[in-house]
Amino acid sequence: MKLRQNVRHWAAKRALTTPVVGGYVNDRLVDMHTDIFLNKADEDRREERRAHLDDFFDATMDTYVAALEAGYPEAEAREITHVQANFDFFTHGWAEMMEIPSDELEQHYRRYEEFFERHGITIDDPLGEFRPADGVADAPATPDRMADGEFENAVAGFADDAYVEDDDGEMHVGGAEEPDEVDVTAAPGVDEDDLDGDADAEVRAD
Numbered sequence: 467m468k469l470r471q472n473v474r475h476w477a478a479k480r481a482l483t484t485p486v487v488g489g490y491v492n493d494r495l496v497d498m499h500t501d502i503f504l505n506k507a508d509e510d511r512r513e514e515r516r517a518h519l520d521d522f523f524d525a526t527m528d529t530y531v532a533a534l535e536a537g538y539p540e541a542e543a544r545e546i547t548h549v550q551a552n553f554d555f556f557t558h559g560w561a562e563m564m565e566i567p568s569d570e571l572e573q574h575y576r577r578y579e580e581f582f583e584r585h586g587i588t589i590d591d592p593l594g595e596f597r598p599a600d601g602v603a604d605a606p607a608t609p610d611r612m613a614d615g616e617f618e619n620a621v622a623g624f625a626d627d628a629y630v631e632d633d634d635g636e637m638h639v640g641g642a643e644e645p646d647e648v649d650v651t652a653a654p655g656v657d658e659d660d661l662d663g664d665a666d667a668e669v670r671a672d
Contacts, residue, residue: 467545467566467574468621471630471641477653479540479644482531487656492527494655499523503551506563506619511608515560518605525596526550529585532596536581541628541641546581549574553592558605559612566625567617573625 481491500519504512526547533543548565555563556571566574571589575582586594593602630641650656 467548468624468629468631469541469545469548469641470632471541471638472633473645473649473652474654475540475544476644476648477650479534479543480648481650481653481656482527483534484650487650487653490655491653492524492655494653495527496520496523498654499551503555503563507560508562511606515605517603521598521602522551522554522593525593525598525602529587529593529596532585533581538581539641540644541630541638542578545628546578549578550587550592553587553589556612557590557592558607559609561608561611561614561617562619564617564620567620567622568612570622570625577626 478491478495482488482495497520500516500523503519504515507515529550530543530547533546534540538546549571552564552566552571552574555561556568561568575589582588582594585596587596588594591597627639628641630638632638632642
């Protein structure tokens with residue numbers, strides 16, 4: 467999958483494993499991911515999916531941390547959560563929200579099969595053991611969109627590895643090296659003076 471990686475991704479990684487600050491960053495990242503993917507959907511479908519995506523992305527934050535703890539580099543840990551999301555979009559027929567075409571789902575699954583099997587994650591059960599105890603809000607499926615076979619926001623041809631573009635436009639297979647010093651206040655949802663969750667949101671989540 468093709469991703470981006472910049473200072474805010476490194477800051478988010480550090481923040482999500484930091485007490486107190488991690489909660490603010492978690493909530494901000496959930497809001498960002500929900501908004502980014504809803505903007506790919508038809509306007510009349512957005513609000514009916516919002517609660518589902520909020521619950522889903524909140525659960526994938528736990529997946530991300532678990533992948534980091536299992537030794538995956540930042541880019542791959544984040545890619546795992548994006549693969550989960552694409553599994554969910556596929557099962558709901560939300561073709562316009564998918565980042566990868568449906569015929570590459572199996573290849574992405576195989577790359578992380580060991581992690582997915584360990585945590586009960588499948589295409590039909592994208593959250594596995596990370597599913598919240600109180601579940602995830604329901605949202606209507608749109609199977610006709612999947613039947614059309616149009617994946618207008620999907621980027622094909624990057625299924626064999628994590629391809630990461632940095633701020634200089636350089637592509638790194640598997641991701642760049644983590645900086646020695648990371649400023650946690652650069653993470654979405656937190657700054658030096660105010661931990662109210664309203665920090666600048668201008669960051670790509672992919």
